[in-house]
Amino acid sequence: MAKVQLYVYDLSNGLAKQLSRQLTGRQIDGIWHTSVVVFGKEVFYGQGISIVKPGQSHHGQPLQILDMGETSLDEQTFDEYLDEIRDHYTADKYHLLEFNCNSFTNDCIGFLTGGSIPSWISDLPSDFLSTPFGAALRPTIDAMFRRPVPGAAPTPPVAPSPNALQQAASASPNPALASALLQAVAQQAYSTGSLSAPTSLPRPPAPGSSTVAGPIHICTNPSSLHGLLQAHKAVVVFFTSATCGPCRMIEPVFEEIAHQKTHGRDGGRPAFVKVDMSVGMGGQVGQEWGVRVTPTFLFFLDGKKTYELKGVNAPELRTQVDLLLYQAYPPHPHTKLSLPAVEALSTNPILFTQVPPLDTVSAKLASFIDAASQSTELNSAKQALSVSLVPFLKSRFPDKTASAATPAKKPAVPTTPQILTSWASLTSSLTAALKPPQLFPLADLWRLAVLDEHVANWLAGPAGTHNPLDVLVHQALDVLDNGDPEQKAAGRNYLLTVLRMLANGFAHAVLAKTILARAAPGGKRAQVTRVVVATLLHDDAAVRTAAASLAFNVAATLQRSRVEKLRGATTGAAPVEVEEDEEWEVELVSAVLETLSNETKSEEVVHRLVAALAFLLRLSPSYEGQLASLLEVLQSRDTLRSKLEKGGCGESGVQKPEMRKLIEEVAGKLCP
Structure with a gap:
């Protein structure tokens, strides 16, 4: 051996x-x-x-x-x-x-x-x-x-x-x-x-020799094919030979199908295998499965042969591949539902793009810095704030009240890694020296900064151990975990700006993916989820609205990911592929339903939460598992329909016709 x-x-x-x-x-x-x-x-x-x-x-x-x-x-x-396969490779x-x-x-x-x-x-x-x-x-x-x-x-x-x-x-x-x-x-x-x-x-x-493997597997021996049959639920095997003219005719079709059906597919992927019977032990592979002529296509489901196709027949090849994949990966039951109100919802993120008087925000933060004990780090942070971060934001987000005749200025400060690192450093210094109620101007500056593509890309990449988003979210969690009601109330403005900052993080796909990443490097899903769940039930209406907006952005991004995977292709802007997690989705659905049950004042919050719930449920791989049971236990239908009744949301319940249709649709078709 x-x-x-x-x-x-x-x-x-x-x-x-x-x-x-x-x-x-x-x-x-x-x-x-x-x-x-x-x-x-x-x-x-x-x-x-x-x-x-x-x-x-x-x-x-x-x-x-x-x-x-x-x-x-x-x-x-x-x-x-x-030696046998040398002429092949x-x-x-x-x-x-x-x-x-x-x-x-x-x-x-x-x-x-x-x-x-x-x-x-x-x-x-x-x-x-x-x-x-x-x-x-x-x-x-x-x-x-x-x-x-x-x-x-x-x-x-x-x-x-x-x-x-x-x-x-x-x-x-x-x-x-x-x-x-x-x-x-x-x-x-x-x-x-x-x-x-x-x-x-x-x-x-x-x-x-610089390579990655392709969607088409090459087999020259029986053991290699057996391994693929064990590793993949669905397998299509193309038996060919170098001297076969018809094989060369159908080969481009096989390759096109292989690329199309493995492109963007989530979870298990089908395997498309090519066996040249004139190479190595390819003849033994064909003999084992009774293949005597080329081209021949064999179709396998769970390791068992289900169909055999001989000759050049492109339409039949496509049909049989589609049938195999349907059997191996049946479509989600929601694909058969008519959901016009849900489908009419935009999956674009809710963003908070208001530009405050930046000089006022900067002066407010500077006053907090001056009131703190002075140190070299704080002086450096104050200088970076005035000569770098704020000037950049002014040039990137000009004052809309200025004269329309004034031409837009180019950014005064380039977003180089060195500059961005200095901003991260000032953020760490200030969060270490100031209390959360004094940090809301800093969070507000970052709320605008994350809307910039270069800043978003940097935050999503190797931004160092003191990533500003991580630092600011950590401070928000400290506010939420504080048992003192007065301290929680004092941290209201900070929580509000952090929620809006995180919502703006979904403006760019690369940062949205990092925010929703489950694990390292850089994954922020657990921390962001804690913030969302805790703030959805906040006493302040503005905080609840921002939390509902962030919950919507999370759910909408998850929905786009599911739709792209279902299509098996991507179109338009770079999609965000979100890793599914049943426990995580159960936590979010529970929080949304609890908030809906308690929300009797703001129709805007109800609208965003119902839309978020629709996106969390629709096409979920966990729908027929824990989610369906959870929805029944929490009486989700009754919770949703109560928003349509007197006192459910305002004195007379939800009034907007499109919202009423959405609530009825989610309650009647997505809630068991």
Whole structure:
């Protein structure tokens, strides 16, 4: 028995983890290159199949070493297998997204152990391509790695045009950064024959080996296919051969379907597998499943064969794939409901964009600073406030009462990382020296600042250990946890401005995702949820309104994420993919229903809460689980309909016709 290991390298050298949110709106922890280590040698695919001593490749030492089990095969058998597939894994067939080193290692792991590489490696390209930036970049990647024409001489990657790069960059939440990196990446790709990290990075990858796995899996042995059947609920297998003319006709259709059906799908993904019966042990794979002619398509559900399709029949292929996916991933029951009032609701965030007299706000904060004990840190904070933060806000958010003839000024202070870090420093200094009732002017300045795209991107990225949002939210939680009623009342203005600041955080997708992220790095979901739940029942009407607005923004963002996943594609601005969590959703629904039960004064608060409830319930994966039981226990229908009766909201109940229709629809169709 010989030990089998998977060496994992991050070809971005940490850049993907650091910058992916800014570039794609989604966290991507690495650009993975993998190799197989067995029998005292490291084997990988790039410019053909390469073999070196473990850890001696041009990639240096691996980021991770994963134990893939043991193999009962001997070294000679493995060497013979490599010889058989060597003509298949050639440099000219390499493609960044579809046929790469991870395709090769997955194949080898299947042959050696019967297993497969981890899904966080194999699913990376689908995750990337489901972002607007990834989708926009796809044509450029395809152009750079065109497939070889049978019989023609291999061609090197084609340099993408500047216009193509600019168009791709424009789909990123941070076009300027994306454009700069794409130019560097493209130059490296054109000069070396591979899409790799820029040459300025240490340990640059060698030609042809910078890769992620594609949505189409390559299998050259029975064990590899068995592993895929175990790992995926739905599998479509395309049996082909190099000499099959009809296969070349249907292959583009198969690839199009594979990209379409794995694009943007949440949860389990179907696997689309290609088996060349003329390569390696591909003939044995076909023999095991009774395949004698090509092209043949086999369809599997839960590891069992459900259908077989032979020949070139594109309409039937599409039909059978749709049927398989419907059986494997049935649509949510809410997709069959007619919900015109809910669908008429806008999912755009509620923002608080009022610009206060900034000089007055600054002077108020300065007076609090002067009244505190003086220190070097406070003096520096006061200076940064007057010469940097406030001037920037004035130029970014001009006074609307000024003459219309006055031209808009450009920002006086650039939003460089150094400047933003200084703002974070002043925020930490002031929150350490002042009490929450004195900090509401500072929170109000940040309420405006987060509306700026550059500030939002920075806050969503590696903003350091003293992220201003975290610092300000922590102070809000201290106010809410304080048992002294007088202190709570004194902190009213601070809570109000923090709630409005968090609501404005949803103006940009990249920051909204960070606010709703469940875990590190930077995830703020737990803290923000605590603030929302506690302030929904606040005694002050303005605080309740701001809390209801924030609750609506959370729910609306969750709803957009669900709708995009249901469509299996993304359109328009960069979507926010929100990780579902049944316990979290139960907590929010409970808080919204309790607040609705108690809210008898403000029709505006009721409207925002009912809309939030609709978005929390509609298309929820947890709807038929805990949520349905919770809605019955809390008598959600009665709670909602009580708002329509006398005294339920004002003297005569909710009066606006569109609100009454929404309440009836949510109560009658979304509440059991």
